[in-house]
Amino acid sequence: MGLGRIFRSSLVLVATMFTQPAAAQLLQTREAALAQDAGEYARLYGVAQDEALRRLRVQHESVAATDAIARRYRDRLAGISVQHRPDYRYIVYLTGDDPVAEMHLRFGDASIPLVFRTGARSSRDRVVWAITYHQAAIRAALPSPPSMGLDPRTGELVVIVGNAIAAADGGAAALDARLEKLTGVPVQVRVLERTDVNLGLHGGGRLDGISPDDGKRYRCTTGFAVTDGARSGITTAAHCLDEMTYYDPQRRPTPLIFVGQWGWGYHDVQIHAGAAPERPLIYSDTARMIERPVELQRARPSTRAGDFVCHRGESSGYSCAEVELLDFAPAGDLCGGACLPTWVTVAGPNCRGGDSGGPVFSGTTAFGVVKGASYRRDGSCAFYFYMSLDYLPAPWSLLLDAAPARAGR
Structure with a gap:
């Protein structure tokens, strides 16, 4: 099965602008962007x-x-x-x-x-090494491959399993002990009936394409404007269709040119080329009436558990929550096989099928692009996970806004 076919099982929606802002839309200052996110922070933390x-x-x-x-x-x-x-x-x-x-x-x-x-009991470097080195053995030791990652609050390797797996192994404590013996690092088994998926098929988005496999129309989400030094492009998830058309809020079409997709191990990104944007902007509200410039990029090693970040997707709209796990490897074979421990999770409850590929940000700082989510049995969002922009494929890099600096960040 080809790489494109593997990832087309799950498509997503548009969150980012690729053309000049319309007159009716509000272009935020740096301070206004941070104030919008602060409104969500104030609401969540009282x-x-x-x-x-x-x-x-x-x-x-x-x-x-x-x-x-x-x-x-x-x-x-x-x-x-x-x-x-x-x-x-x-x-x-x-x-x-x-x-x-x-x-x-x-x-x-x-x-x-x-x-x-x-x-x-263990350093971060040792835990990340244990995930990388023992991932295959951990997957083989359990009836179904778990997700796993580092919890910086406890310094433990977190392994997320379902109730049936925990019960079959004598409970979470017994499974803890077995996996600690296997990996040589402290393990915290979390029991959660969930499914990790690339965020899935959904209508109503702004990137449209017709699948050559089944003739159906699918829609995806864009993330950030990028450049290779000669061309401008826009990112989305690697599991989107190759042939896509971008639609702005006035539903004006802009055909895009497929550049390439990278979806193995630590990547889930696809790049399309088109007319260069006037400025690198992202939508930061559910209705796509507010835009903010992208001025900075946060590296994954500088990201901390508890950092307050936001994302914008066509299905769940604009929302903010805390970073939870670093060095995360999703369950299953979502990366053309097992995923490497390079992903970052963000707490729910606001993620839904249709958000994948959208931007993760705080103020005017870009963090990454949404890959997928973990859903509980009742369909609610436990957490979503994103690919850091550290992993944009060379020679592509994030386009940053060159307008005069504004107060705040």
Whole structure:
């Protein structure tokens, strides 16, 4: 079976603009983009809008500081996470018992605690190595391949299985012990009746194409504008059709030229070329009436558990939630075989079939493109997972907005 046929079993919808903004649409400033996301933060955590905005500013401005901490303590580092309740702070989890004094990160008038906790049983590097090296053995040891990843809050290898698998192995505790013996790192078995899938077939989107396999019309989601230095392109999921037409909010068509798809192991991205965008913009509201520029890119190693990120898909619209697992490998064979532990998960409940390929962002900073989701038995979204833009295929890179800088991020 060809790569295109493997991935066409699950198609998605448009979330990003590829043409010049229409006059009726609102183009956000950097500050307005962050304020929109802060509104979601305030609603979810029950804080005032100005406090939510302050915390999101700190989230962006603290990356260099936590990157430096990660480098300094790399041999001991189990993970770095963001705590939102009861107060806002950063937690650094280290192996060993040697204590490290609490620090405070200062950004303007904000002083944010950075607390070190010791006693982790394994470093992040060891857990990621264990996932990579033992993935085949873990899959073979269970009736169906589980998903797995690193939880930076605990420094554990998280293995997600269904009730039947846990019960057959004597319960989660017994399975924990067996997998710890196999991998040599601490394991946390999470029992969740779910299915990991590439986000699936759905109508009502803005990228249309006719499948040569069954003659049916399918629709997909775009992610971010990219360039190879000579051409401009737009990303979507690798499991979209090769021949696609983009439709703007006024339903004006723009035929796109298929460039290529990359969908093995750590990739799920496809690039189409077309008329160059006036500016690299993404839609940041459900109705596709608000656009924001893309000004920065967040690297996967700089992403922390608890980072507050947003995504926009045609099915679920605009929503925001916390990053949960890093170095995640989805269950099954969603990557042309087993997936490598390079994906990042974000908490539900807002993901639905039709969102795959859409952009993940915070303010005007781009994080990645949605690949798929894990659904509970009742059909609700447990979490979605995305491909970091670190893995755009060479020579393609993210197009960043070159307009004059605006206040905030």
